[in-house]
Structure formats: C-alpha cells, structure tokens
Amino acid sequence: MTNSIKIAFRNTLRNKRRTLLSVLAIAIGGVASLLLGAFVSSIYYGIQTGISKDSGHLHIHKNxxxxxxxxxxxxxxxxxxxxxxxxxxxxxxxxxxxxxxxxxxxxxxxxxxxxxxxxxxxxxxxxxxxxxxxxxxxxxxxxxxxxxxxxxxxxxxxxxxxxxxxxxxxxxxxxxxxxxxxxxxxxxxxxxxxxxxxxxxxxxxxxxxxxxxxxxxxxxxxxxxxxxxxxxxxxxxxxxxxxxxxxxxxxxxxxxxxxxxxxxxxxxxxxxxxxxxxxxxxxxxxxxxxxxNLEIITLSEFAPQFKKVLSMFGFIFIFVSLIIAVIVLFTVSNTMTMSVMERYKEIGTLRSMGLRRWGVKKYFIIEGAIIGVFGATLGVTIAYIIATTINNSGLTWSPPSGSDEQLLILQLTQNPMLIITVWVLLVTASVISSFLPAKKASNMPIIDALRYN
Amino acid sequence: MLETVANIQKVCKSYYLGKVEIKALKQVSLQVPSGSFTFIVGKSGSGKSTLLNLLGAIDIPTSGYIEINGVKLSGLNDNSLSDFRGESIGHIFQNFNLIPVLNLYENIEYPLLLQNIPKKERKFTVNEFIEATGLSGLEKHLPSELSGGQMQRVAIARALVKKPSIVLADEPTANLDSVTGGEIISLMLDMKKQYRTAFVFSTHDKEILKEADDIYTLVDGTMEDSYDK
Structure with missing residues (x-):
C-alpha cells in the first residue's frame, strides 16, 4: 500500500499545473462550504443565545x-x-x-x-x-x-x-x-x-x-x-x-x-x-x-421561529454543498480522465508485468484521494484564516428572527464536526470522481493500452 | 532433450476492422525450449507482435492451444493470468516502457513488489541485476535521465529480476544504434546463460539472428518452417 501511495503521489506531480487546479477547485469549494457552514452555525448559536438570554430554555406554566x-x-x-x-x-x-x-x-x-x-x-x-x-x-x-x-x-x-x-x-x-x-x-x-x-x-x-x-x-x-x-x-x-x-x-x-x-x-x-x-x-x-398540574414548554416550542430559520439556512447549506460537491466531482473526474488518457501505455506495461485490474484502479483512486486530501486540507486552512480574520475584524450584523446586533463571529473552530464533515465530503467526492476513469483504465485490453504513444 | 517452456499449437488470431475479419495468425504452432534464444522474423504486419502478445498472455487467441510452463492459458481468469504473467513471463518492449515516476532501482524492483517479495530479498536481487546489467551508480536516476541503451538495460533487468521462465522481447534493438544493440544482445545472452531463461524475440535485424537457437518466419500470419541464417 505504501508503494501504491508513493507511485500515486508522484503521478499527481507529473502534471503539476493540472493537479494544482484540481486542488484549488476543491479548496475553493471547501472554503465556500466551510464559511457558509460556519455562518449558519453562527446564526444557530446567535439566535439560540439571544433567545436563551431573553426567555430562558424552559417555561413552566399551569397545564x-x-x-x-x-x-x-x-x-x-x-x-x-x-x-x-x-x-x-x-x-x-x-x-x-x-x-x-x-x-x-x-x-x-x-x-x-x-x-x-x-x-x-x-x-x-x-x-x-x-x-x-x-x-x-x-x-x-x-x-x-x-x-x-x-x-x-x-x-x-x-x-x-x-x-x-x-x-x-x-x-x-x-x-x-x-x-x-x-x-x-x-x-x-x-x-x-x-x-x-x-x-x-x-x-x-x-x-x-x-x-x-x-x-x-x-x-x-x-x-x-x-x-x-x-x-x-x-x-x-x-x-x-x-x-x-x-x-x-x-x-x-x-x-x-x-x-x-x-x-x-x-x-x-x-x-x-x-x-x-x-x-x-x-x-x-x-x-x-x-x-x-404543570406543563413545561421548551425553547423550540415557545420560539418556533428558531427552528424555521435554522431549517431554512440548513437547507441552503446542504444545497450549496451539493453544488460544490458536483463541481468537485466534475473537476477531479476531468483531471483523472486526462491522467488516464496520458498513461494508457504505462497502464498496459504495468498490466503486462502482472498488475491486476484492481491494482490499476487503486492507483487512480489513490491519486483522486491525494488530490482530495490536499484540496480539502488547503480549503480548511484558508477557511480558518478567513474566519479568524473576520472574527477579529469587529464586523457586526443582526441575525434573522429579530435578535440584536452582534459581532460577526464565524463558528468554524468551535464546530469541529462541520470541518470533519466538509473535509470528508470533499475527499469522498474526489475519490468517487476518480473511480470511473480508474475503471476505464483498468478495463482496457492490455494490447490496446500498449499501442498508445 | 531440452524442456519446453512454451508450447503453441494451431493458434489462430483474428481481428475485426469494422465488419472485415483480419486473420493475423493462421494455425501457428511452435515450441520454445528452456534457456533458448528463439527468433520470430517476418515483415511488418506478418503477425510477429501478435504471436508475442499471445505468448506473453496479454492477448487471447481466437482458437488453438497455448501452454506456458505447463499451464494452459485458456483455463485462467483475468486475475490468474495477471498473477501468471507476474511470476512466469518477462516483457521487453521496443520503446523500453519504463515507469517514468520510478527511478532506475524502483523500476527494476517493481515486479518483485507485485509478488510481495520481502524488502531485504528485493534489495539483494535488484542490486544483483543492477550490477549484472552494468547500471551501478545510476540507481536514483529517473528514466528521463538515462540513455536509450541504459533504458533498455533497465528493461532487461526488470524483465529478468523475477527470474521468469520466458522473456519476450519485441524488437528490443530497433530503437538503439548498432553498437548499443549488439551490447544489449550480448547482455541477454549472458543472462540466458546465467539464469537459464528462454528468450523469444521478434526482429527485423538480421545481424542479431546469428545468436539464435531457433528462428521462425511468419509470412502473412502463417509460420514457415525454416530460416536460412
């Protein structure tokens, strides 16, 4: 496996510009997703904090x-x-x-x-x-x-x-x-x-x-x-x-x-x-x-707008993330297809030396994963820098649902699950998008692959 | 009597160009003895490469029987064929076909990695072949940093490092000057003697035929019995 990773990694460096573009596409997608997610988190926690301060969390009434x-x-x-x-x-x-x-x-x-x-x-x-x-x-x-x-x-x-x-x-x-x-x-x-x-x-x-x-x-x-x-x-x-x-x-x-x-x-x-x-x-x-004979009403019941606003922003987040995933899918797929086309002869050579079909697939999938890991990690890093800059800039805003004006704090580092989810989503999209070109490469007849120059 | 490494009986291979059937090989039979130098000669399009591909288990015959090292190839599935190639067959290509992202050492090492040979053993074997092919000192060089002759030496070392029963070389000297070509053939002769490996060549180069143990001539996909050296 180590050897496969080594070879796949070196292959990603063969066409540096193309790999860089794919990595950047993933990174930009990651930044967009993370900042939007952090903003939605900020809304979530901002509204909840506002309601918690004004109205508490439980209201006890006579039934x-x-x-x-x-x-x-x-x-x-x-x-x-x-x-x-x-x-x-x-x-x-x-x-x-x-x-x-x-x-x-x-x-x-x-x-x-x-x-x-x-x-x-x-x-x-x-x-x-x-x-x-x-x-x-x-x-x-x-x-x-x-x-x-x-x-x-x-x-x-x-x-x-x-x-x-x-x-x-x-x-x-x-x-x-x-x-x-x-x-x-x-x-x-x-x-x-x-x-x-x-x-x-x-x-x-x-x-x-x-x-x-x-x-x-x-x-x-x-x-x-x-x-x-x-x-x-x-x-x-x-x-x-x-x-x-x-x-x-x-x-x-x-x-x-x-x-x-x-x-x-x-x-x-x-x-x-x-x-x-x-x-x-x-x-x-x-x-x-x-x-x-008392009833206890929770925050989500006495402030139902809280859930509605959140579900709206949650939907927007999922929608934008899906669009980003599709863009990543196509970008990496394009890169991997080009990469496969350039390496038909090499694929034929490896197969003639005894590499199984799965072995060929593995190389390209690992390449996709490497591009995904670099892109997603770069995306997280850039998003962290942007979020930190915004958080320290003193910008204020008013969350929806009538909460008071507050500092614009993007909840990124406070939300590790968001970072992990977006990172995994991007790497997964990258791996999935490399699967089809990898399958095409592995299914190619050896003599046809060897004919390519 | 020498042991037979490869046995081909009445093999036919057809291709289709659109709806037109091209008969590349017609009822071809041959036997390759262990540790021999066997040459297949013929004009372009005569079927030399097709025959080598079938011998190398990278193509499947339309009909006929192929047995390498006592294993009937038609009985193997794709994974088994891959494993069989990895263990028993070495390939040397006209254009060397080295893996560009691997250095000289790693290119030679690669077939051993596919067979999960332990690192210590790999290192010993690879160094043995680097020395035998006169490539010492170039271990870290990438293929792009090597000359044609050096690249073909690497290809020979890579084909032989797993000690296969048979090595197939498709016009191995075609892209080399005559001096280097001669050196390469000489190297392969040494290897044949040292490792008792059977070599099957396809070639146009009459100069190297003098080293042949057997020569087969293909004419339009049909095997002719004899060749005058």
Missing part, C-alpha cells in the same frame, strides 16, 4: 396555558410559584440550572396623561436581578456583545419601555429620544369645559409617568401609574412598539389586585442547552411527585 392561556389568562395562574421555584432550586438538577425566575405577562392600554396619548401594550412583570443574570448567559462561549437591557431601573420600581412605544406616546423630551411627532394641540386644551372643574393641572404631572390599564383576572380594569426610567430598542418592531417591562409586583397588583402573589410563567434558564430534554424530564417527574 393548558401554552395553548389556551392567551384567552383565559386568569385560569392558568400559579399561586404556588414560589414553592415551585424553591423545589426546582432544591432538586437534583439544581446544578444544571442557571436562573429560575417568575414572570407575569400582561396586556392592556398605556397612556401618558401629560401628552394625552395612549397605546396598547404588551407588558411583562419580572425580577430585575434574575433577568440581569439571564442576560449573562453565554452557553456557547460566543462572547456576544448584545445590547444591554437596563433592568436596573426596575429595581427602582420604575418601568422600561420599548423605544417605538415611547415615541408613539410622544415621550421623546423626557426620555431623551428623537422622532416624536409634534402634537398640534396642547392636551390641556382638550379638556371638556363642562368637566374642567374636575380636571387636574396637567402641568403638575410628571412627564415620564404613564398610566397602565389592564383587564385583570377578575373584575373591573385596574389602573396603576408607572414612571418610565429608560427605553430599550428591540430589533423586532412589533416588540419595540408594544413593550413595557415593570417590577413583578406592579404587574401582579395590576392583574390580580390585592391577591397579587401569582404569576403565569416560571422561566428556567439552563447552563447547558443540550440538557434541555433531560432536565425537562426530571422536572416533570418532580412535578408529578408533588402533584402539581
């Missing part, structure tokens, strides 16, 4: 909430959420868990009395310290520079508003924003004279305070005031135009009134996302033992 909760929120609240959190923190899986935190999603109308503006909103009551810790999650070691969400303000019993919502409410001046429309009338002039005696002095109001009205779990709407301390811009306009984060207690008092110790979601953020399935099972067992 049925995920499917029907949007219409019947009050029926699916969890009064014992503190017990649930405590049990999770004491469970066997506690070392696998990064954060367990309660949240309460609410919706209603927000108005700014000073500006005389109002808007529907989607709000979330949360524990700021837990959310801050969640934002530190970096399970894939990406070190992404995702825009900080200023949760600190929530610890001061204030609210955080989407930039789009703040602009629509005309709160530019107090929140230091640009882009608000100038109101045509002063809101004080809109007060009906008949009720002017009941009107309050608008000028005395804090401009940054908004009134939030929520249809509660039971009874008449609740209204509460909330000072908005900061805005935060989400990449998703639909979120940006509706979002308010507030202290959990504020949301609870709005939604449940005096009976406010309830939430509809307990969010669990894991240290290792790969263990989602295992931890979900463990928690399900725990809840069964406790007799709690």
């Amino acid at each position: 049925g909430f995920f499917k029907y909760g949007i219409a019947k929120v009050g029926q699916y609240d969890m009064a014992n959420y503190l017990d649930i959190i405590q049990e999770i923190k004491n469970s066997d899986t506690k070392d696998e868990i990064s954060v367990v935190t309660p949240t309460l999603s609410i919706a209603g109308i927000v108005s700014n009395s000073y500006r005389g503006t109002s808007q529907t909103f989607m709000g979330i009551g949360l524990v700021a310290d837990d959310q801050k810790k969640m934002q530190e999650w970096d399970g894939f070691g990406l070190n992404l520079k995702i825009q900080d969400i200023p949760f600190d303000v929530i610890n001061d019993k204030k609210g955080l508003m989407g930039k789009g919502l703040a602009i629509n409410l005309g709160m530019c001046e107090e929140l230091g924003l640009d882009g608000c429309l100038k109101s045509e009338k002063n809101s004080t002039q809109e007060v009906d004279p008949e009720i002017s005696s009941f009107a309050i002095d608008i000028s005395s109001l804090d401009k940054s305070v908004v009134d939030i009205m929520v249809a509660p779990a039971q009874g008449a709407p609740n209204i509460s005031s909330l000072a908005i301390a900061k805005v935060w811009q989400s990449r998703q306009k639909t979120v940006d135009d509706r979002f308010i984060a507030m202290p959990l207690e504020v949301a609870q008092s709005l939604f449940y009134g005096s009976d406010y110790k309830k939430v509809n979601t307990v969010t669990v953020q894991l240290k290792d996302v790969q263990k989602t399935g295992q931890i979900k099972q463990n928690l399900q067992k725990l809840f069964e033992i406790k007799g709690w």
